[in-house]
Every structure is written in C-alpha cells, then in structure tokens.
Amino acid sequence: MNLLDVSGLTTAFMTGRGEVNAIEDVSFSLKEGEILGIVGESGSGKSVTALTIMDLLPKPPARVAAGEVTFNGERLTGLSDRQMQQVRGPGISMIFQEPMTSLNPVFSIGDQIMETIAAHERLSQADLRRRAITMLDKVGIPSASRRLDDYPHQMSGGQRQRVMIAMALACNPKLLIADEPTTALDVTIQAQILDLLMDLRDEFGMGVIIITHNMGVIAETADRVLVMYAGRVIEEAPVATIFDRPMHPYTRGLLECVPSLTEDKPRLVAIPGTLPEPARRPPGCRFGPRCAHALPSCAAAIPPLETLEPAHAAACFRAKELAPA
Amino acid sequence: MTTPLIEATALSKHFEVGGGGLFGLRKPATLKAVDEVSFTIKAGETLGLVGESGCGKSTLGRLLLRLIEPTSGRVAFDGNEITGIGRMEMRGFRRSMQIIFQDPYGALNPRMSVEDIIAEPLLIHGARMNAETRGKVAQMLEKVGLPARALDRFPHEFSGGQRQRIGIARALVLHPRLIVCDEAVSALDVSVQAQIVNLLQDLQREMGLTYLFIAHDLSVVRHISDRVAVMYLGKMVEVADKATIYAAPLHPYTQALIAAVPAQHPAQRSRGKRQRIVGDIPSALNPPSGCRFHTRCPHVMPVCRETAPPLRTTAPGHQVACHLIDP
Ligand SMILES: Nc1ncnc2c1ncn2[C@@H]1O[C@H](COP(=O)(O)OP(=O)(O)O)[C@@H](O)[C@H]1O
Numbered sequence: 205m206n207l208l209d210v211s212g213l214t215t216a217f218m219t220g221r222g223e224v225n226a227i228e229d230v231s232f233s234l235k236e237g238e239i240l241g242i243v244g245e246s247g248s249g250k251s252v253t254a255l256t257i258m259d260l261l262p263k264p265p266a267r268v269a270a271g272e273v274t275f276n277g278e279r280l281t282g283l284s285d286r287q288m289q290q291v292r293g294p295g296i297s298m299i300f301q302e303p304m305t306s307l308n309p310v311f312s313i314g315d316q317i318m319e320t321i322a323a324h325e326r327l328s329q330a331d332l333r334r335r336a337i338t339m340l341d342k343v344g345i346p347s348a349s350r351r352l353d354d355y356p357h358q359m360s361g362g363q364r365q366r367v368m369i370a371m372a373l374a375c376n377p378k379l380l381i382a383d384e385p386t387t388a389l390d391v392t393i394q395a396q397i398l399d400l401l402m403d404l405r406d407e408f409g410m411g412v413i414i415i416t417h418n419m420g421v422i423a424e425t426a427d428r429v430l431v432m433y434a435g436r437v438i439e440e441a442p443v444a445t446i447f448d449r450p451m452h453p454y455t456r457g458l459l460e461c462v463p464s465l466t467e468d469k470p471r472l473v474a475i476p477g478t479l480p481e482p483a484r485r486p487p488g489c490r491f492g493p494r495c496a497h498a499l500p501s502c503a504a505a506i507p508p509l510e511t512l513e514p515a516h517a518a519a520c521f522r523a524k525e526l527a528p529a
Numbered sequence: 530m531t532t533p534l535i536e537a538t539a540l541s542k543h544f545e546v547g548g549g550g551l552f553g554l555r556k557p558a559t560l561k562a563v564d565e566v567s568f569t570i571k572a573g574e575t576l577g578l579v580g581e582s583g584c585g586k587s588t589l590g591r592l593l594l595r596l597i598e599p600t601s602g603r604v605a606f607d608g609n610e611i612t613g614i615g616r617m618e619m620r621g622f623r624r625s626m627q628i629i630f631q632d633p634y635g636a637l638n639p640r641m642s643v644e645d646i647i648a649e650p651l652l653i654h655g656a657r658m659n660a661e662t663r664g665k666v667a668q669m670l671e672k673v674g675l676p677a678r679a680l681d682r683f684p685h686e687f688s689g690g691q692r693q694r695i696g697i698a699r700a701l702v703l704h705p706r707l708i709v710c711d712e713a714v715s716a717l718d719v720s721v722q723a724q725i726v727n728l729l730q731d732l733q734r735e736m737g738l739t740y741l742f743i744a745h746d747l748s749v750v751r752h753i754s755d756r757v758a759v760m761y762l763g764k765m766v767e768v769a770d771k772a773t774i775y776a777a778p779l780h781p782y783t784q785a786l787i788a789a790v791p792a793q794h795p796a797q798r799s800r801g802k803r804q805r806i807v808g809d810i811p812s813a814l815n816p817p818s819g820c821r822f823h824t825r826c827p828h829v830m831p832v833c834r835e836t837a838p839p840l841r842t843t844a845p846g847h848q849v850a851c852h853l854i855d856p
Pocket residue numbers: 217218219226227244245246247248249250251252253265481482
C-alpha cells in the first residue's frame with residue numbers, strides 16, 4: 205500500500221477574473237520512507253499542491269474542484285476540519301521556506317514544541333519538556349536544554365529552520381512535506397539542513413516530499429521526481445532518470461539553463477518567454493509557446509501524462525519521437 | 530601595466546549600531562561591514578563577488594559607486610581618486626557608474642511609464658525629453674530585448690524578468706563603464722535567469738562594460754566572471770581567476786562554500802562525502818578574534834585565534850588570507 209495517493213487533484217481559486225485552476229489533474233503516489241522531489245519554477249503549483257494535501261488553503265477563495273487524496277488508506281478529501289486536525293501532526297506535517305512566519309514570536313521555542321506535542325498526546329509537563337529537548341537535540345541544536353527557553357528572534361535562520369523541523373517531527377509523522385525548506389538559507393546552511401532531513405528520514409523512516417525550484421536540491425535528496433509546469437505534472441521519473449534521460453522538453457530546458465560549477469559554457473541555453481499565469485495559459489500544451497519542438501497540433505489538446513517506460517511518464521505529444529535512441 | 534578601471538584601497542565601512550534593540554538593551558557598537566578591503570577590476574572585466582548573506586557584498590558595491598561614504602580607505606576610478614571629491618566633480622563620474630539591484634520592482638517607480646523610467650537618468654544629467662532622448666530610450670529598449678510597445682506601459686504590467694530588463698535599460702542608458710550587479714539575477718527563475726545572464730554578457734561585449742557581479746549562486750558567478758573574490762564577515766579572504774578558484778581554492782572558507790553547492794547529478798551526492806562546515810555565521814557585530822573564520826574552520830590552529838591573516842599573494846593573480854598558506 206502506498207503511504208500517499210493523490211489522484212486527479214484540481215484546486216481552483218476565485219479571482220477578480222473568475223475561477224482559475226491553480227493546479228490541474230495532479231496525480232502521484234509516495235511510499236513509506238521515500239523522498240519525492242517536486243520541482244518547478246515559481247507559480248507552477250508546488251505549494252498549492254502541498255497545501256491542498258494538508259487542507260490548509262482558505263476556502264473560499266480556494267476550492268478542491270476535482271480529485272482526491274488518500275493517506276495511509278484513509279480518504280482525506282471531504283474530512284471535517286476536526287478530523288483533518290488529527291491527521292496534521294501525527295500523520296502529515298509540513299515545514300515552510302520562512303520559519304519565522306510559522307513560529308510565534310512571543311512564545312519560547314520550547315513552549316511551541318511542547319504545545320504541538322500536547323495537542324496530540326497526553327503527557328506530563330516534565331515528559332513534554334524531555335521530548336522537546338530530545339527533538340531539539342535530534343535536529344542538531346547545541347545545548348538543547350538551555351535553548352528551550354529562547355525566543356525565535358534569538359536564533360539564526362538556519363537554527364529556526366531546525367526548530368521548525370523539530371516541531372514538525374515532534375509527533376512522529378508518517379509524512380513530512382518540506383516546501384522550499386532551504387531557499388531562504390545560505391548555501392553552507394542549506395547543505396547542513398538537507399543532510400539533516402536525510403538523516404532524519406533514515407532514522408524515522410517517514411515519507412518526505414521536498415518541494416524546490418532548485419535542481420541541485422533534487423539531485424541531493426530525491427528518490428523520485430515530479431516536474432510541474434503551469435499547474436500540471438509534466439514529467440515523473442526516478443531521480444537518475446530525470447537527470448540522464450529527461451523526456452519532456454521543459455525538463456530538458458530546466459537542466460540545460462543552469463550554469464555548471466565545473467564546465468565552461470560559452471552561452472547559457474535559455475528557455476524563451478516566461479511561465480504564464482493561470483488566467484493566461486495557452487490552449488493545448490501549456491509549454492507550447494516556449495517550446496522549441498512545438499507543432500501546430502500541440503495547441504489543439506493538453507498532452508496527457510503518459511507512461512513511456514517503466515516508472516517514467518511525460519506529458520508531451522512528441523516525447524517518444526524526440527527521445528534519443 | 531594599464532590602469533585598472535576601478536581600484537579600492539583599504540576600503541572600510543563601519544556602521545554605528547545599537548542603543549536601540551529589543552527593549553533598548555543593546556549597547557551602542559561598531560559593525561565592521563567592510564573591513565580594509567583592497568582590489569582592482571580591469572576595464573572590460575567581470576569580477577564576481579561571493580560570500581554568505583551579511584558578509585558585506587552590497588556595502589562594498591555601494592562604496593565603489595560612492596552611494597555611501599567609506600569610514601576609511603580610497604576608491605579610484607580610471608586612475609582618478611573619487612573619495613572625498615565634491616558633488617559637482619562626482620557628477621561627472623556618476624554617469625559612468627551604475628547599479629542594478631535584485632528586486633527590479635522595488636527599484637522602479639510604479640507610477641512612471643517605462644519610457645520615463647529609462648529616460649530619467651538622462652534627464653537628471655541635463656537632457657530634455659525631446660526626440661533625441663526618446664530615440665536613445667527606444668534604442669536602449671530594443672537592446673535589452675523589449676518591444677517598442679512597452680514604452681507607455683507601467684512596471685506592474687511586466688513579469689520579473691522583463692522588469693529586470695527595464696532596470697538594465699535604465700542603468701545603461703547613460704552608457705556607463707562600470708556596472709555593479711547586486712544580486713541582479715538572484716530572484717529570477719532559472720529559465721529567465723539564463724536569459725538575463727545572456728543579455729548581460731551580450732551588452733558587456735557590445736558596450737565594453739566592466740562588471741562587479743555580486744551573487745550568492747556560485748555556478749552563475751563562475752559562468753559570468755573572469756575573476757572571483759570571496760568575502761567573509763567584512764574581509765576579503767581569497768581572490769583568483771575563476772579557473773583557479775573553482776578547481777583549486779586555497780582558503781578553507783572558499784573550499785567549504787564550493788563543497789556546499791548541491792550536486793548537479795544524483796550520482797555526485799555530497800552527503801557524507803564532502804566536508805561540511807559546522808555552525809552558523811557569527812554575528813558581524815561581534816566577529817571572532819584573529820581570523821574571522823576560525824570558529825568554523827576545520828584546520829584551525831592556535832595562531833588563527835590570535836592574529837588576523839593578511840591577504841597575501843601566493844601566485845600571480847591569486848591572493849589568500851589564511852595562516853595555512855605560506856606565500
Ligand atoms: N490565494 C490565491 N489566490 C489566487 N491564486 C493563487 C493563490 N495562491 C496561489 N495562486 C496561484 O496558483 C498558482 C500556483 O501557485 P503556487 O502553488 O504558490 O506556485 P509555486 O509554489 O510552484 O511557486 C500561481 O499561479 C498562483 O498565482
């Protein structure tokens with residue numbers, strides 16, 4: 205059984221220009237202990253996917269227009285707010301790019317971790333404190349018992365992200381969703397936090413979804429990868445396959461346009477144009493207007509995500525034909 | 530030897546901070562944002578400037594253009610000392626030196642049309658809004674790859690990448706010689722970042738520009754730079770040509786920075802293989818004694834805690850500030 209099954213998920217927002225689908229027909233699954241990377245440029249629908257799974261979007265303006273989420277055998281779509289609260293924490297928990305927005309500035313970090321645990325487990329004050337210290341210790345906060353009484357503003361960005369991870373893992377979730385967890389951090393701190401997430405996955409065995417716009421973060425962490433573009437999944441494959449044999453022209457473009465740390469490139473291969481907003485998406489293949497291989501027929505229909513080889517799917521009419529022999 | 534286009538000598542910027550802080554408890558103190566930094570950039574060259582946030586990159590960029598006054602030290606532009614010269618005299622240099630920021634949106638006046646935004650530097654330097662000025666603006670717009678119909682539009686009508694093109698047109702309309710690019714591509718998505726990097730390189734070739742390219746992305750810096758300078762807590766710790774600094778970095782901090790860049794392929798995953806530097810960047814208000822990197826350095830020796838290593842030349846064009854390195 206899969207830990208998570210997402211099928212046909214479509215989330216719409218009511219906007220000034222009418223209702224638009226932020227994400228459309230998003231389907232994927234995740235096994236226990238697996239790390240799934242979701243990659244795509246800003247506005248591609250990564251966060252909306254995560255927030256729909258967590259049921260954290262304000263409704264309205266958001267609405268789950270189609271599809272469903274099944275977690276650990278239980279259908280989450282349609283659960284009441286109270287039932288969903290019981291899933292968040294011990295079931296699924298989430299960390300965000302900017303820990304400061306999710307930490308409360310007027311409570312000590314110890315109080316916040318203890319409160320998170322207390323919401324799901326009956327423990328004595330002393331036991332709560334012990335658990336909080338253990339968690340801070342696990343995420344690599346030095347002299348945890350002393351730092352318990354610190355406030356968020358007394359910590360660095362990297363330490364705050366560690367605290368967020370401690371809070372997210374305090375109830376031993378089966379699934380952790382990390383939305384751009386290192387985007388706001390410097391590169392030496394990013395390396396530490398990615399190492400930490402991998403270590404914790406090995407120790408606790410939870411499934412992890414890492415959301416990022418950075419192919420390097422994907423290369424470092426993911427077992428399997430989902431590439432999103434303009435609200436849709438356009439490619440899915442094991443991580444090595446994504447890097448060695450990308451099938452979708454957008455995935456290939458994403459890999460080619462980043463400069464190398466070791467090789468000289470006379471010129472970067474840029475993808476022309478920009479990602480369209482939901483209200484201005486082109487007909488047919490969303491990537492069409494930016495794609496070097498687009499044919500007139502690409503604008504006629506949305507290419508379905510098609511399995512082209514075992515565990516490898518792409519949503520491009522020409523994927524097979526363009527694949528290197 | 531030809532005169533460098535820009536030369537900084539023992540440049541420092543100290544900020545007096547504190548007296549405030551939470552509950553007014555913080556003591557007034559001196560923050561050495563840039564501390565005795567010396568370097569040169571040749572005409573037509575790109576010097577990359579890297580280092581983690583707060584190390585002083587933006588402050589150094591602003592000092593070069595005299596957008597802020599140094600606490601001590603000097604800047605010479607094309608052999609002319611510009612530190613301490615009067616406003617009128619500085620005006621002549623000002624048009625030769627421009628800056629492009631990370632957030633084009635914050636830097637562009639939302640109520641001005643694109644034409645007015647790009648024309649403004651010309652008007653500040655005495656031009657009238659006439660056919661000649663309009664012609665220069667239109668030409669610049671084309672150079673940065675925007676359509677002529679963009680002229681009477683407003684910044685909010687454009688995507689991030691297009692706004693950065695507007696910012697570039699504005700910076701280049703006076704035909705400056707030195708451009709400080711302060712995280713100019715850092716906020717852009719990779720596909721658009723590649724477009725803007727290509728544009729900056731094309732314009733450099735066409736207009737003979739000299740860049741100080743500030744960024745925290747080491748791959749982008751490697752791509753665009755001829756030489757790279759590394760800063761840590763206000764100090765310059767290493768400078769070398771890009772081939773040397775990426776292939777054979779000498780300073781333990783440069784080594785750590787490069788080792789921390791995520792792999793470009795899953796087969797090269799770094800976890801457990803590359804040495805990590807531990808701990809956080811210390812506060813700039815209370816930097817470590819001696820070598821400022823000694824609290825995180827895997828090779829720290831007793832001398833490192835006592836004495837700050839000077840920036841010394843180890844090979845032609847290669848300078849390092851580390852006690853491990855004997856010149
Ligand atoms: N509250 C909202 N109201 C309207 N549109 C939204 C809202 N939140 C997100 N969107 C739209 O949904 C799309 C996907 O956004 P998001 O999931 O945040 O992208 P990503 O995380 O990949 O950068 C974007 O086009 C965005 O404009």
